Amino acid sequence: MLTRRQLLASCGTGLGSLALSDLLARDASASGLHFPAKAKHVIHLFMNGGPSQVDTFDYKPQLNQFAGKTAPTGTLKTERPTGNVLGTPFQFKPYGQSGIHVSELFAKTAEHIDDICLIHSMHADVPNHEPSLMLMNTGESRLVRPSVGSWLTYGLGSENSNLPSFVTMCPGGYPIKESQNWQNAFLPGKYQATYVDTSHRQVDRLLENIRSELVASTDQRQQLDLLANLNRQHAAARRHDERLQSRIESFELAYRMQSEAADAFDITREPQSVRDEYGDGDFARQTLIARRLVERGVRYVQLYTGAGQPWDNHDDLEKQHRKLAQQVDQPIAALLADLKRTGLLDETIVIWGGEFGRTPVVEMPRKGTNQGKMNGRDHNHYGFTVWMAGGGVKGGQTVGATDEIGFQAVENRVHVHDLHATLLRLMGLDHKRLTYRYAGRDFRLTDVHGRVVDEVLA
Secondary structure: OOOHHHHHHHOHHHHHHHHHHHHHHHHOOOOOOOOOOOOOEEEEEEOOOOOOHHHOOOOOHHHHHOOOOOOOOOOOOOOOOEEEEOOOOOOEEEEOOOOEEEEHHHHHHHOOHHHEEEEEEEEOOOOOHHHHHHHHHHOOOOOOOOOHHHHHHHHHOOOOOOOOOEEEEOOOOOEOOHHHHHOOOOOOHHHOOEEEOOOOOOHHHHOOOOOOOOOOHHHHHHHHHHHHHHHHHHHHOOOOOHHHHHHHHHHHHHHHHHHHHHHHOOHHHOOHHHHHHHOOOHHHHHHHHHHHHHOOOOOEEEEEOOOEOOOOOOOOHHHHHHHHHHHHHHHHHHHHHHHHHHOHHHHEEEEEEOOOEEEEEEEOOOOOOOOOOOOOEEEEOOOEEEEEEEOOEOOOEEEOEEOOOOOOEEEOOEEHHHHHHHHHHHOOOOOOOOOEEEOOEEEOOOOOOOOOOHHHEO
């Protein structure tokens, strides 16, 4: 059976194949920078599960005043039944010259508040994890689409041919939706992320099969050269098979990674003083690895808090949020300080946030979930906080606002599409012009939506 490409190559003296070749050549890479880039790299700190904005970065003095009472706007409609306003058990205080209030949960991160832009008016489409994770990661909540990291590496390419341009790390397994969060979809396979389970401490466990115990490096090179010749012969009869080309490139990248990747992921090469700044634990190690990756030219690094949805605290929120913040606050603060000290913060965007936030009202107990407990918050996609820092971001400010108790974005509302458009702008790309032709139409990260949030830009 002939494939469509083989049929085109065999018909009309190959003219169909020549036309297809031209289309593929234009699709193979983006058109380069559309604007002067403010940044070259992104580190996305993903608090999967949905952290509570009113307990972390969105200070609402009236929240505790209404505690135990009906919300001022009446009963709030969320995914699950909710009750009266639930006050925050955490203390907030102002930090930095900007005087922005931050929760005690992120006291160390707050020391860098003058470098941080808090977007308090984020909103998504639905209060469910799966579609909201997909929206935040791919710009589409239902259909298979390329991830943000894939779009950026497609548009900008790589600065280091010996390392993946897109790396995602999650200790202990996968987040909800697993590898769909960092998929390449219809983009060429080389733009999909390399996943690393950072619960492993040894480099050989972090990077599976990074070294061969049976074959020397010179023998591997000869094997790859032979394989490349065979693949080229195979490809000659199947012109422009992107899957085959991606497979060839993956073999070559794996070979080149054996030396440089092992070095990049080995944090024991860092001074003990630096490791102490980041602290111990899975998230601390992967945050330090993220800095080592961007300084080696990796374009997009995404860090998840842990497998599943750890910030999804429908009950025992005070206990769980405090535990999670203790794991991530010190590493995040150390990352910002480290990037600034090394000059990398000027060219690296750091993003913090989850797929949505949480309600300012208590979630009612339900059989089989939070039975007998009224101390957690439900999902909230109507208004939540994401912050950005680094290259081209105007720090020490807040953008937008939620209502008086932090439920719904009411001022300068920022959709996830707008966040993506702004991120691309900082990286020198126009979200309307970064496209890829597939199935007869030009796709883009923001689909037909999105605006650049100018207030974020320095």
